Amino acid sequence: MLTGKNRYNAAHMSDQNTPKLEDIVSLCKRRGFIFPGSDVYGGLSGTWDYGPLGVALKRNVMNVWWKMFVDERDDMYGVDAAILMNQKVWQASGHVDTFTDPLVECSNCHGRFRADKIDLSKCPTCGQKDTFGEPKQFNMMFKTNVGPVDDESSVSYLRPETAQGIFTNYKNVLDSFYPDLPFGIAQQGKAFRNEISPRDFIFRDRELEQMEIEYFVEPAKWEEAFELWRQQWHKYFEALGLPAESIHELEVEEADRAHYSKRTVDFEFDYPIGKEELAGLAYRTDFDLRNIQDASKKNMEYTVKGTNERFIPHVIEPTIGVERALMAVLTTAYTEDEVNGEKRIVMKFPEHLAPVKFAVSPLLKNKPELVDKAKEIYRNVKTKYGNVMWDDNGNIGKRYRRQDEIGTPACIVIDFQTLEDGTVTVRDRDTTEQKRMNPAEI
Numbered sequence: 041m042l043t044g045k046n047r048y049n050a051a052h053m054s055d056q057n058t059p060k061l062e063d064i065v066s067l068c069k070r071r072g073f074i075f076p077g078s079d080v081y082g083g084l085s086g087t088w089d090y091g092p093l094g095v096a097l098k099r100n101v102m103n104v105w106w107k108m109f110v111d112e113r114d115d116m117y118g119v120d121a122a123i124l125m126n127q128k129v130w131q132a133s134g135h136v137d138t139f140t141d142p143l144v145e146c147s148n149c150h151g152r153f154r155a156d157k158i159d160l161s162k163c164p165t166c167g168q169k170d171t172f173g174e175p176k177q178f179n180m181m182f183k184t185n186v187g188p189v190d191d192e193s194s195v196s197y198l199r200p201e202t203a204q205g206i207f208t209n210y211k212n213v214l215d216s217f218y219p220d221l222p223f224g225i226a227q228q229g230k231a232f233r234n235e236i237s238p239r240d241f242i243f244r245d246r247e248l249e250q251m252e253i254e255y256f257v258e259p260a261k262w263e264e265a266f267e268l269w270r271q272q273w274h275k276y277f278e279a280l281g282l283p284a285e286s287i288h289e290l291e292v293e294e295a296d297r298a299h300y301s302k303r304t305v306d307f308e309f310d311y312p313i314g315k316e317e318l319a320g321l322a323y324r325t326d327f328d329l330r331n332i333q334d335a336s337k338k339n340m341e342y343t344v345k346g347t348n349e350r351f352i353p354h355v356i357e358p359t360i361g362v363e364r365a366l367m368a369v370l371t372t373a374y375t376e377d378e379v380n381g382e383k384r385i386v387m388k389f390p391e392h393l394a395p396v397k398f399a400v401s402p403l404l405k406n407k408p409e410l411v412d413k414a415k416e417i418y419r420n421v422k423t424k425y426g427n428v429m430w431d432d433n434g435n436i437g438k439r440y441r442r443q444d445e446i447g448t449p450a451c452i453v454i455d456f457q458t459l460e461d462g463t464v465t466v467r468d469r470d471t472t473e474q475k476r477m478n479p480a481e482i
């Protein structure tokens with residue numbers, strides 16, 4: 041287990057425009073976005089806790105997905121399935137047999153590593169040469185027992201993907217909503233993977249959150265749907281404010297595809313750690329529904345309305361990890377510039393993602409008339425926008441720097457002129473320009 045301190049030592053440089061991972065990690069801790077899980081006890085590798093600003097940012101990223109792919113469409117159904125599922129789910133899906141990574145152990149220091157991620161001629165921990173044997177397949181599912189009896193029949197797993205909670209509810213949705221093909225079922229929720237080497241801040245976690253869609257189509261129409269969802273992914277990335285030139289599509293070769301996929305395109309992003317997977321798009325055929333039908337003996341066929349035509353639908357799966365989306369948003373937003381000769385760090389979040397929309401301050405906190413007026417304006421703006429912060433800590437310059445670091449798009453300052461004509465100063469995060477405005481115009 042790595043300690044919290046060690047986990048903050050992940051310093052990586054990429055090109056000049058990409059921030060260093062260590063700078064993002066340090067800002068996230070300093071400003072209350074993301075903390076190491078169980079930090080007070082030295083951490084628990086592969087787990088992270090979201091602070092007040094992190095949870096707001098994460099929800100905004102998730103809400104954009106839900107609004108775009110569920111609320112605004114007529115062909116989508118949302119579900120929220122249980123994390124613990126009958127062990128038969130994971131037997132039928134192939135996860136018990138094949139959800140594995142190759143594991144090697146150093147015979148000198150007994151360090152364990154993912155065989156496909158290291159140079160096998162030399163141990164990365166102790167430096168000894170030729171200490172690794174043949175890789176063993178390590179199953180990444182967290183195993184547990186449901187109920188007080190610890191035997192094979194009570195075995196369950198923390199779900200390693202949210203997808204199976206969708207497939208197991210396909211028939212329920214079909215029978216209660218009678219949708220026409222094509223239609224999709226969407227889910228957001230936690231997933232768990234006992235990664236051999238969690239790494240790179242929130243990029244590879246043991247506890248993660250996924251946003252997945254299983255989109256059911258006629259077998260002959262899978263290519264059309266694949267293409268449509270390929271375009272939908274780009275729309276979502278644009279809505280997160282990710283630069284188009286930082287997204288790269290990768291056609292995944294057969295040998296590297298998951299056991300259920302006949303075609304996969306990965307969407308990679310230029311992270312501080314290099315070009316890595318952000319999201320995926322897979323053609324899962326009828327693999328899952330057919331396996332469920334065989335294992336459960338329940339009919340998974342879809343009947344075309346008004347006909348006798350029946351078949352098991354095929355599936356296109358757009359999938360993304362919330363942490364990967366967050367890391368892309370943080371990477372894009374992190375900016376260092378200079379204001380009046382001083383270095384400044386500013387998180388240029390798009391307004392709809394910013395955890396705090398406005399900060400409201402009295403110019404001086406020891407002038408009760410300014411504080412009273414500022415409190416009145418604060419309450420009005422908060423009623424209208426929700427995520428508004430009261431900030432009277434330190435001098436005004438310090439407040440601006442702090443709000444820049446958390447990505448607040450605008451700061452509203454109440455001064456003596458406000459008492460005379462009711463106008464306030466509104467300072468823009470990105471340009472640092474200040475304008476006098478009537479609060480009603482904000």
Ligand code: GAP
Pocket residue numbers: 200201202203233235242243244245246248250252317318319320359360361362363364
């Ligand atoms: N249902 C298909 C599925 O789970 P996957 O490629 O294994 O496919 C989907 O995972 C997405 O989940 C990935 O594109 C990535 O964004 C995210 N993801 C996977 N493993 C992760 C991990 N250990 N930590 C953080 N995110 C992860």
